[in-house]
Amino acid sequence: ELKVEQNPLFLSMQEGKNYTIYCNYSTTSDRLYWYRQDPGKSLESLFVLLSNGAVKQEGRLMASLDTKARLSTLHITAAVHDLSATYFCAVAGTYKYIFGTGTRLKVLA
Amino acid sequence: DVKVTQSSRYLVKRTGEKVFLECVQDMDHENMFWYRQDPGLGLRLIYFSYDVKMKEKGDIPEGYSVSREKKERFSLILESASTNQTSMYLCASSQGGSGNTIYFGEGSWLTVV
Numbered sequence: 560e561l562k563v564e565q566n567p568l569f570l571s572m573q574e575g576k577n578y579t580i581y582c583n584y585s586t587t588s589d590r591l592y593w594y595r596q597d598p599g600k601s602l603e604s605l606f607v608l609l610s611n612g613a614v615k616q617e618g619r620l621m622a623s624l625d626t627k628a629r630l631s632t633l634h635i636t637a638a639v640h641d642l643s644a645t646y647f648c649a650v651a652g653t654y655k656y657i658f659g660t661g662t663r664l665k666v667l668a
Numbered sequence: 669d670v671k672v673t674q675s676s677r678y679l680v681k682r683t684g685e686k687v688f689l690e691c692v693q694d695m696d697h698e699n700m701f702w703y704r705q706d707p708g709l710g711l712r713l714i715y716f717s718y719d720v721k722m723k724e725k726g727d728i729p730e731g732y733s734v735s736r737e738k739k740e741r742f743s744l745i746l747e748s749a750s751t752n753q754t755s756m757y758l759c760a761s762s763q764g765g766s767g768n769t770i771y772f773g774e775g776s777w778l779t780v781v
Contacts, residue, residue, distance in 0.1 A: 568708075590767040601758060601772045602711075609767075647710065651767040654699065654718050655726065656760075660710035 561586050561652045565659035573667050575637050580662045582631040582648035590651040591631045593622050595644045596661070602647065606633075638666045671695070672773035674759050680779045687746040689776050691759030697771075698764030700742035702726075702734065704755045705775075711758065717742055718764070749780045 562585040572578050582591070590609055594602040606615045608624035608631060615622050619642065621634045631648055643666045649658045675690040693700065699718050703711040703726075713726030715734040723734050731753060735743045742761075746753055756777050762770040 592769065601774045604769055604771070607769050654716060654724065655713060656701070656770055658711040660708065
């Protein structure tokens with residue numbers, strides 16, 4: 560059974576600091592997704608990682624994928640308040656997409 | 669842009685009522701999904717469909733059914749709503765096959781009283 564675990568579940572950080580969110584999954588998959596959700600809103604696609612060693616960056620966010628370790632990371636550089644949201648990783652199985660429990664990020668001014 | 673539209677944003681229903689949640693996508697996607705989202709539990713897959721009239725159970729199908737009579741429309745049905753089905757329901761779609769990016773609707777907040 561495909562399982563996806565994220566940590567931490569909650570993250571409160573100061574503006575300007577760096578931090579990493581981790582996403583572990585239980586079975587082989589070479590497709591991993593990161594989504595952002597603002598309060599009361601739906602999920603917005605951030606990154607699609609399609610192969611081992613893939614790295615993608617958008618602004619202050621950088622995502623990477625290590626399929627051998629079954630691990631993806633979402634690194635936040637010099638956080639700003641606008642990055643406050645909940646971040647989900649998801650792994651593609653056969654037709655199914657399994658999501659982690661989410662990391663609720665709060666960036667403090 | 670892909671658009672996934674959920675017809676009802678906020679609903680309040682009574683225990684035992686039959687509830688229909690409708691979802692329409694405009695990108696000719698083969699795959700459609702229904703998830704529910706609860707605090708601390710993330711998104712859990714209820715049902716998905718990879719073709720018209722086809723449906724597959726997800727991880728938590730109990731108490732739900734679905735209908736996909738047309739490619740663009742995927743309906744979630746609560747035959748007899750219960751209070752533990754109070755949740756946010758998210759519809760999503762993706763291109764055919766596996767591993768394509770899925771796109772979400774705005775969500776439907778259902779409260780069962």
